[in-house]
Amino acid sequence: MNEYDSDKMKDLLSQKMGFQSTSLKEEADVLIVNTCSIREKAQEKVFSLLGNWRKLKKNKPDLVIGVAGCVASQESDEISNRAPYVDMVIGPQTIHRLPEIYEQSLSSKKTVVDVEFPLIEKFDSLPKLSKSKFSEFVTIMEGCSKYCSYCVVPYTRGTEVSRPLNDILDEVNNLVENGTKEIILLGQNVNAYFYEDREGNVVNFGLLLFYLCRNKGIKRIRYTTSHPNNFDEQTYLAYEKLPQLVSHLHLPIQSGSDRVLAAMKRGYTVLEYKSVIRKLKKARPDITFSSDFIVGFPGETEEDFMKTIQLIKDIEFDQSYSFIYSKRPGTPAASLEDSLPDSEKKDRLKFLQDTINSLSKNRSKSIIGEKAEVLVEGKSSKYENMVTGRTTNNKIINIPGQDNLVGELLKIQITELNNKSLKGEILIS
Ligand code: SAH
Ligand code: SF4
Secondary structure, eight states, rough: HHHHHHHHHHHIIISSSSSOOSSGGGGGGGEEEEEESSSSSHHHHHHHHHHHHHHHHHHTTOOEEEEEEEEHHHHHHHHHHOTOOOOOEEEETTTTHHHHHHHHHHOOSSOEEEEOOOOTTTHSSSSSOSSSSSSEEEEOOEEEOOOOOOOOOHHOOOOOOOOOOHHHHHHHHHHHHOOOOOOEEEEGGGGGEEOOOOOOEEHHHHHHHHTTSTTTOOOOOEEEOOOOGGGGGHHHHHHHHHBBSSSSSEOOOOOOHHHHHHHHTTTHHHHHHHHHHHHHHHHHHTEEEEEEESSOOOTTOHHHHHHHHHHHHHTTTOOEEEEEOOTTTTTGGGGEEEEEEEEHHHHHHHHHHHHHHHHHHHHHHHTTOOOOEEEEEEEEESSTEEEEEEETTEEEEEOOOOGGGGGGEEEEEEEETTTTTTEEEEEEO
């Protein structure tokens, strides 16, 4: 999500405000850091970076410094107090106002702060792309109304708001006309998508997938992130009927213990989560899964943790975003007693990640010899004269080829596993 917002700020700076990008910070007239506050570490990094930029400003008093994103949204007062040399504080829902905020900062001597949540105005004001990449993010909803007990997102990005159906379809048509083959739908909980037009017709996430697939230029659809509680019947049907939808799903569970899930206020049990997985597998037998995990949530016992490990083995997750619980001020979980030693939390995290890595390696081994379809993403970073593509199961495969294959959907055969990377050969069809 932050990548998307950063790209949009770059587009505004270059297309509407006349700036050129530079890789040298000493050369820049405007420096903006886009921030994340999901865990504490990310937040502290912001202040140390700002300390460095302050030195640049001493030599170049006209330099304009901005802080955007969720740290800006949550800590606007602290930024103005601790770093008064910051000129612009821009929340995640006001990045489209960057041109006006910039103008105001030039005329005022104080930090200009705009961290409102003006609903969906953001997307109407962002510049349309004249050239698109083969794969593009498309935001369909923003914010979160789930209020898990550990999480800052509902406070920093606001509550769930969906974009009108036609705006999304127009944006996608424009991207496809300009060369996009893969769409990655973006939102905190994409499957909470809900749009009702003036006549009272309702579009949910599943229906949106069917509408999108009417555009024959779209070769692949991925989405991130979905929530286990928001799957509707049309989404299961979409997995049955729409081959453009990939056979891989990132579905955060956080913990395999019902006790911990309840304390996290996730709103489902392990059994309910497994029932979603079962329905998805019924609709799409070859589907694979990855997930998010929080390790060391306050009160998590060894027994709770081992339930998470068991669940990982049951579902055979082959990738994860897993982190040690980070206490976030202002969230309900911040007041829970957290007495587990750091070393124990680190051991649990390592054990969890090792378990998933070994499942992933087993799966990689088991697909050697299989045929697959890959969408080519770019040059391989490891091997010369090879490109990298992704299978529908989200496995990265290196195949012989050059840049001209980027964006092509190719039939390949998977031939070998070298350390962690898979190699394949193009099949002539
Ligand atoms: N809306 C999505 C995920 C958005 S946040 C979902 O809930 O399914 C991305 C991930 O960050 C979460 O899934 C969670 O694993 C992690 N996260 C959020 N708050 C955290 C915290 N306080 N400490 C550690 N990890 C956290
Ligand atoms: Fe945070 Fe929970 Fe919302 Fe995900 S669903 S963004 S973890 S509050």
